[in-house]
Every structure is written in C-alpha cells, then in structure tokens.
Amino acid sequence: MARPRPSSEKIKVVAENRRARFDYAIDQTYEAGIALTGTEVKALRFGEGSIAESYAEVKGNEIWLVNSNIPEFSHGNRFNHEPKRPRKLLLHEREINKMHGAVARQGMTLVPLCIYFNARGRAKVELAIAKGRKAHDKREHIKEQDWKREAARLLKDRG
Template sequence: MARPRPAEFEKTKILAENRRAKFDYYLEDFFEAGIALTGTEVKSLRFGEGSIAESYAEVKNGEVWLINANVPEFSHGNRFNHEPKRPRKLLLHERQIERMFKALTREGMTLVPLSIYFNARGRAKVEIALGKGKKLHDKRDTQKDRDWKRDQQRLMRERG
C-alpha cells in the first residue's frame, strides 16, 4: 500500500525556502507552526527578506524554538529594530510538541524548517518536518534517480 502524501498547507506567499532539506534528509512528519515575531520582523518579511537555509528547530522546556533563521533588520525600523538571528518561538499544540520531543530523543531525528510563508489570513507560518539525515550513498542514489527521471522525460519527448 502506498504511503499517504503529507497534507499541503495553504501558502499564499512563500518568503523563504530550504530547498536543500529534501536532498539532505528523509522527511516524515510535517507540521505547520506559527511564529512569535515582533512588528519590524513582520514588516521585513512582508518585503520578502529572510532566509532559513542554515536554520534548525529544537525543543527546550516544552517549547519549540527556531534557531539561526535570518530575518534582516527593517530599513525604517530605527531604534526599535530587532536582532536578525535571534531565536524565535514556534507556536504549536502540546500534543505536536510531545510527538516531536519523543521522536527527537528516541529515534535520533531532527526538526528541519522547510519554508516560511504567509497563509490566506496573512499570518506568518513555518512548515517544519521531522527528518532523518541521509548518508552520502543515499544522496548519490537520490541524485542518480533524479538524473534518470530527467533523461526518461527527455527520451519520451524526443520519441513523441
């Protein structure tokens, strides 16, 4: 029986994506979390600035934190501007946090942020996933499969 596809979240404007995550990790459980942001952070994100390429999430004291995500200072923020790489609290249900904590401690998984986006209501959200790191040979297999599928499509196009 085929594995069910993860539920797609309603993303109206994607601000930052971690495209390398699918290559580096086997992604299993997907979660949508709100972010606790200050006013200048929201304004900076609305201008399309921000990066989560080197970020990760962790569970501390029953709370989930987004670490090392870069939201640059707002250009008109004066003295009330925020720190660009400060830890940001993610807003999740307790059951989701417990599930993440158990998977992180018992199964040796990591929390990988996949994207930051605004939903239809205009709220900033983060899509995070529980992932298990791939070994080098797994990454080579992924690359080989991707190349073969691309060649397959090219051959089908040429032969009509």
C-alpha cells in the same frame, strides 16, 4: 458574522531551505505559527529573511527556531529587532510531544523547509521531521531523481 474564507489558498513564500530536501530524508511535515515582533513581520513582507542554516530544537514543552536570519527592518527605529534571535514556534501540545519523541528516541532532526504567509496573512513555518542522509544516500537520491526525470521525458515523447 464570521470572516469569509478566500476561495483560493494563496501563499507567499518568503524564505526557502532548498538544500534541506537534499541533505535530509523528510519523514513528516508540520505547519507551525511563528511568534514575531512588528519589525520582523515587516521585514518578512519585504521578502527578506533566510533559513538556510537554521534548525529547530525542543526546550521543555516549547519548540524554538534557532539561527534563522531576519535582517533588521530598514525603516525601523530604536525598537528594531535582533536579526538572529531564537523565535518561538506555535504548535499543538500533541505535535510538540510527537516531535520531542522523534528527536529523543529516533535520532531525527527538526528542519525548517520554508517561511511563508498563508491566505489569512499569518507568518507560518513548514517544519519537517527528517533524518540526515549520508554521502552514499545522497548519490542514490540523485540517481533516483535522474531516472524519474528521464522516464517522464520518455513517456512524454511517446505519448
């Protein structure tokens, strides 16, 4: 008999790259599994980990998460993991090909947005295909956000 699906999609966000949405224009997002060792999973469940300086790169037919920091598990023994090792991301081959094409031809970047545990308890990475913003693009983005916030406030006051 199949395992019953949970009624609500509960996710527990462990690490978030808030700066990525400001520094990059996000084009498309993907959910990728991440290959972790036992102590890495335990450290993530305690809420430790950072992807602020990390990025993903295509090597052959695989995608690797580089420069993400999952600190050593406090109760780990000599089998503890290396904190900044490259970690393999698990995606379908067509998704990998699409990302490889975007990075190679269009000059896009693969940016991790967050690491979280899905409803089934699996560690996942939200990966985005993005293009870097220049300084003037960032200023325009800030103006646009401010205007949207102001318009929403005005509509709320009148309505």
